[in-house]
Amino acid sequence: GAGVSQSPRYKVAKRGQDVALRCDPISGHVSLFWYQQALGQGPEFLTYFQNEAQLDKSGLPSDRFFAERPEGSVSTLKIQRTQQEDSAVYLCASSPVGRTLNTGELFFGEGSRLTVL
Amino acid sequence: DQQVKQNSPSLSVQEGRISILNCDYTNSMFDYFLWYKKYPAEGPTFLISISSIKDKNEDGRFTVFLNKSAKHLSLHIVPSQPGDSAVYFCAASAPTGNQFYFGTGTSLTVIP
Numbered sequence: 001g002a003g004v005s006q007s008p009r010y011k012v013a014k015r016g017q018d019v020a021l022r023c024d025p026i027s028g029h030v031s032l033f034w035y036q037q038a039l040g041q042g043p044e045f046l047t048y049f050q051n052e053a054q055l056d057k058s059g060l061p062s063d064r065f066f067a068e069r070p071e072g073s074v075s076t077l078k079i080q081r082t083q084q085e086d087s088a089v090y091l092c093a094s095s096p097v098g099r100t101l102n103t104g105e106l107f108f109g110e111g112s113r114l115t116v117l
Numbered sequence: 118d119q120q121v122k123q124n125s126p127s128l129s130v131q132e133g134r135i136s137i138l139n140c141d142y143t144n145s146m147f148d149y150f151l152w153y154k155k156y157p158a159e160g161p162t163f164l165i166s167i168s169s170i171k172d173k174n175e176d177g178r179f180t181v182f183l184n185k186s187a188k189h190l191s192l193h194i195v196p197s198q199p200g201d202s203a204v205y206f207c208a209a210s211a212p213t214g215n216q217f218y219f220g221t222g223t224s225l226t227v228i229p
Contacts, residue, residue, distance in 0.1 A: 042219035056215040108160030
């Protein structure tokens with residue numbers, strides 16, 4: 001489809017396992033964001049890419065979280081040594097404009113729900 | 118510290134009546150605001166936005182009002198329809214910085 005695609009939709013991990021979450025943004029979109037949404041909360045910013053450059057990773061909660069977008073399209077969010085508090089929905093969003101313009105909407109994927117046991 | 122607040126977790130409205138969802142923010146640097154709608158098991162979808170140079174933006178049944186002095190915005194849905202039942206998030210961004218800040222959402226139920 002033409003929207004933002006995320007996989008897997010659901011992931012169950014044992015505490016201590018590593019997980020990788022994939023995001024396929026809308027083709028040609030410059031900006032890509034990762035957000036974390038805990039139950040009953042709003043999305044919380046994790047990191048921002050403009051093309052392949054990670055311009056902001058201020059929201060990553062620890063050094064166990066790592067994101068990349070090597071060719072400026074597909075992005076992967078990796079969580080090492082998962083903990084129970086990492087359980088959340090991880091949302092990817094893309095936008096056709098860079099953040100130098102404070103305008104434009106975010107197009108969200110359906111999210112990847114991570115449950116850490 | 119929550120910079121965007123939606124103080125009403127839920128709202129119920131009769132079909133055909135007006136729904137008013139409220140949002141407050143604390144950062145005076147915010148100058149661009151958006152409303153998103155979210156159905157269960159789906160990602161948020163964009164509804165409507167407003168720039169701080171305006172105080173009102175309308176799109177069909179949806180109108181967003183911005184009161185900069187009060188740091189308050191609201192989303193009006195008229196007339197409300199059962200298909201509008203969803204969680205609504207407001208979001209804001211500043212000219213500097215990369216992120217959009219989201220509120221915690223208001224769950225709207227439109228009763229047929």
